Amino acid sequence: MSSKKELRVKVCKLNIDLQRYGLVAWTAGNVSERMSDGKRFMIKPSGVSYEDLKPSQMIICDLDGNVLEGELSPSSDTHTHAYIYRHMKDVGGVVHTHSNYAAAWSAVHSAIPCALTAMADEFGGEIPLGPFALIGNDAIGKGVVETLTGHRSSAVIMKNHGVFSIGKDATAAVKSAVMCEDVAKTTWIAKSLGTLQLIDQESVDKLFDRYQNIYGQRGK
Numbered sequence: 507m508s509s510k511k512e513l514r515v516k517v518c519k520l521n522i523d524l525q526r527y528g529l530v531a532w533t534a535g536n537v538s539e540r541m542s543d544g545k546r547f548m549i550k551p552s553g554v555s556y557e558d559l560k561p562s563q564m565i566i567c568d569l570d571g572n573v574l575e576g577e578l579s580p581s582s583d584t585h586t587h588a589y590i591y592r593h594m595k596d597v598g599g600v601v602h603t604h605s606n607y608a609a610a611w612s613a614v615h616s617a618i619p620c621a622l623t624a625m626a627d628e629f630g631g632e633i634p635l636g637p638f639a640l641i642g643n644d645a646i647g648k649g650v651v652e653t654l655t656g657h658r659s660s661a662v663i664m665k666n667h668g669v670f671s672i673g674k675d676a677t678a679a680v681k682s683a684v685m686c687e688d689v690a691k692t693t694w695i696a697k698s699l700g701t702l703q704l705i706d707q708e709s710v711d712k713l714f715d716r717y718q719n720i721y722g723q724r725g726k
């Protein structure tokens with residue numbers, strides 16, 4: 507269980523990782539993690555350059571998006587993160603990016619079809635398209651929750667905007683955002699070369715099951 511100080515370091519690093527992975531420009535995007543009591547979350551401050559971001563600047567909010575600890579203004583997506591945490595009890599981390607290829611799919615109002623084994627592994631099928639919504643209230647959060655609830659994907663591309671991804675913690679949500687952009691790019695390139703050839707559902711199910719339950723160093 508992370509201490510508050512450890513969580514500040516973790517959440518700050520993962521926000522900076524968005525820039526390191528090329529998922530955001532300037533100060534776009536944000537990462538948060540639910541705290542161990544389940545009733546608060548930690549998020550980056552709004553509009554602070556990733557080069558200048560410090561653990562001490564991370565902001566603690568309640569699940570209504572009210573600031574409990576922090577000197578700076580919280581991310582402009584704080585209410586979206588709060589809405590997701592209130593309505594998706596198993597979610598421990600939330601990420602938002604404007605990653606180029608995924609945002610491009612959102613601008614043509616298309617879900618990302620499952621034509622790659624890497625998509626089946628990580629998302630269990632297509633990456634769904636969520637509704638267009640303006641920032642600043644519960645609208646985006648509602649769209650994310652309505653789209654992802656009951657869906658195997660851990661990422662959604664919101665129309666004309668960008669990516670929201672979820673996970674058991676912030677690290678998992680950042681991984682989802684990284685993999686979302688990777689498959690969005692490859693699928694976009696494939697689409698420019700010809701007709702996308704989708705993977706059959708039985709194979710998608712087998713790939714997803716293997717990757718989610720066998721892949722990697724389980725319990726080592």
Ligand SMILES: O=C(CO)[C@@H](O)[C@H](O)COP(=O)(O)O
Pocket residue numbers: 533534535536551552553554580581582583602604641
């Ligand atoms: O999508 C938007 C604005 O359209 C925001 O999410 C920015 O991408 C990041 O805002 P802050 O977290 O720095 O307030």
